[in-house]
Amino acid sequence: MALTEKDVTSATRGTSSAGAAPPLDLSPEAFREQALRIEQEIGKVIVGQRNLVHQVLVALIAGGNVLLEGVPGLGKTVLVRTLAQVIDCQFSRIQFTPDLMPADIVGTNILNEDEHGRRNFEFQAGPVFANLLLADEINRATPKTQSALLEAMQEGTVSVARTVYQLPKPFFVLATQNPLEMEGTYPLPEAQLDRFFFKLNVTFPTAAELIAISDRTTSGVEPDVGQVVTAPDVLAMQRLARQTPIASHVTAYAVRVLRATHPDTPEAGTMTRRYVRYGGSPRALQAMILAGKIMALLDGRYNVAFRDIRTAALPALRHRLILNFDGEAEGISPDAVIAAVMEETPEEAQ
């Protein structure tokens, strides 16, 4: 059982033919420190919602996109705008309406005439070309328009007229939707939903938070939000996060959790079998693992633990579960199903 010197050497320094380990441009401690500063700066504007801010930050570091769901007035737009200020990157906002066209998002080629009278098409970039994109009330646009974001969210590119345009990095979409006003809305298709790293529910502030909100917004004093990280810093954080080690049995646990959301798998629990039509996709597993890694680093650890997976499971899975008729009819929320799945899935394989 004893570790050998050889084991230690190979594990720490590596013996690969590739030579020395790749350089670390960001230490885990710096990673954590920067994340902490981001949260602190956002906290100057956003009252409460610490968990929301934390998970938005996780999604940002993971390079994913976030779907924020909450009633109007909870600070979703302010959160995204503040985040853009803190990171010091380009921010863009699209208010989704039913008449919004894809070209209004991605841009279009327009015919220009130069000084010589020659005409040519010139690409006019849409608002999607930004580091942070706020897709406000995304469910009010038609599916066609919604789909305009698919490539941007997944690939970080935009294809217009056979030309692929690279979006700036980091690229981070924060979409919001109002769960109350459902008339005239177009629910996001599964493919669209699956491209969101997290779906976060914006909860109503507590009484104390409301008092603080009132004080901050009615006193005429604007909070001074400073730039704490740059876009390259965010990219460095993204790279470091992906190097966080994870044990195979932890990955297996995440896999079991994911499979437990599928009603036709052996791991599926009672609630899954009864109310779920289709479970999470592999993107959900990726989201859980990656979010777990980032959460571990943010927690000051250097490996992914079971609790990281458990924490990441809910925002990573809730928008990826498709309930069946019974689930819809009985008003079962995906959160309840996921909670049951987490409770029924053992950490250690049986």
Added chain:
Amino acid sequence: MLILSKKSLTSLRAESWSISIDAGLRAAGKRIRWRRTLEAVAFTMPLIVLLAAFYVVVARFTLADLPRWPLLLVLPMWLVGIVLWSARQHITRAEAARYLDRNLDLDERMSTCLEIINSARLARSRSPHNPLSYALFVDAAEALDTRLDLLPGSFRLPLRMTNALAIAGALLLLTGALMAPTTVDLIRAEKIALGKSVQDQLLEVRALRADIDKNQQISGNLKQAMLGELDGLENKLNEPGLDRAGGIAALADSEERLRSLLQRPSDDFDALVAGAQIVWNGVGSNLKWDPLEAASQTDLGRAAEATQFLAAEVSQLSATQERRLSAALERGSSQVSARDARLGTELGGGATAIRTRDRNKAVQALTQAAQGFASADRAREDSLSLETALSKLNKGREQIAQVGKPSSRKSQVGFRRRGVDTSSGPQTPATPGDGQSSAGGDQQDGNQSHSQSQKSGMGPTMGGNVPAYGSTQADPQPNSPSNGPPSANSGQGGTNAPGSSVAGGDGKNAQPGVQDGANQAGSPKTSGGSSGDSGGQAGTLQGQINGPVGGTSGAISQVKNPAGAGGSTGQGVQADTQGASDTEQVYVPGKSQTTNEAGGGSPPGQVLPQDTQGGDGGQASRSDPNGTSGEQVSGGRGSGGLAPVHTPYKQVIGKYAAQATDALERAYIPPDAKDYVRDYFSGLGK
């Protein structure tokens, strides 16, 4: 806080954290092994206890003959098995790492470290270096160092509620199995005792068979039949799985078959023996024939030899010899003619021929008589052998019936078959005066004895008298069998009928109600042995004495008076049984002496007491054959009474009980009365 850099990677020695991780893994490995051992203990303990309980149940509550020592081996063997199983357990580092992660809240640090190490070792060149690995290792080592002491205690038994309940239930069951009362032990002990008893009976049967085989005096056919029966019995007793009922049945069957072979009970020869004694005694007294040198040791055999000798010497007899021998032969003739008329005739003819000096006829008659005696001797030997065998079989059957049973049951099985002696050792039944006295029944039977011949001796054919016990039979009720009213005086014989010369007991210790001088009740302390006892002791008497031989054998007082006039009397007896409440007066062969010379010499069968403590004034009278001139014998103190041989009470209770049982079986007696009698003897037997 760890700042991971190139410099730190090179400056820190790998051993610093690897030692911590290694120590943690070793400690975890030990804990896991110990925990698994305890889990195995907790899981298997109910099974082991249940197994032990099952064994105890089988051993204690069934007749399976299981030894107890395996129970002591259960615990050591179980522990050894647990230890061996634990030693064979292979604890991997991954298991240890996960155990540490789980129990020290390490958030999968250890397992991740180990996985990185294993991945690096296995993949080597293809394994990309993880820049966070070193930080993870150091972090894990630091966490281990600070938390290793928090590992769960080694000796904490991981008992779940179900385990605890199972163990408690199993222990309860085991305790119950150990403590619950059971009768199987008694049954098993009884079974063992039964087996031993059967084996004892087998030995007895073999010994009996050997005795019979060696006995040359038994007739051939009978011997073969007996040997065959005993062989069959031995085979039955040797059968495996023989139970109590089977053993008893086998013995009973054999007993019944042997009993069917018994043509004449041995006491049927009592009269012949008495006559034989008279004959050989007369010959021995008057001729130069020594009975001690006779080839035969039996009375009948001696009589045969004596008669043969007399036949040879008949021509040389003197007048006195002729007179005496003739008288002896006549007495013998009168004695035996009741049972063997031919022999009696021969003897009588021989006596007449001697008296008339018809020598040829005398020789012929005496030779015939000698043959008769010899024939009777063989027949009696056959009967004795059969009765001995029956006695042994009956005893064996009783032993098997009683073995291993509580003492309270013994009284239930103590009843005997008719004619079976239950005293220890074979007895020779029905020798003259051999029967033990049974003071019981004296009143009733004694009354009858005055008027009719009443055979009431002990032995296999003992009469069906209701057994009674002397201590309770001092019935003062006067008897008036045939002669005269009951006498109210106490000390004088009653008025005798004409022709009889009955001398009543002197009555010194007679009680009111003494009657006719022949039968008086003794004091309540005595067991019927009052002086002047005659017909009143009919139940105790052996043999029959006709008038001329009044008072023959010591215990005989039952007198047959052919003339029917007057009762003859027996010997006056005074039995002082003070201080010996469990004994009674009995006749014991070989302890008698002939003393009565009055009336022409003491008959051979007359046995006088050796010690008469209280024979005051005991009188015995004899009536002649005609009933006219009875000789009166005064039973003076110490001379006229029976020797009060004291026999332990318990030696005779069995016989009495057997008689009672026999009577219960043979005569109609109301069930209530039967129960009363059985209870009575059961109470005495305790």
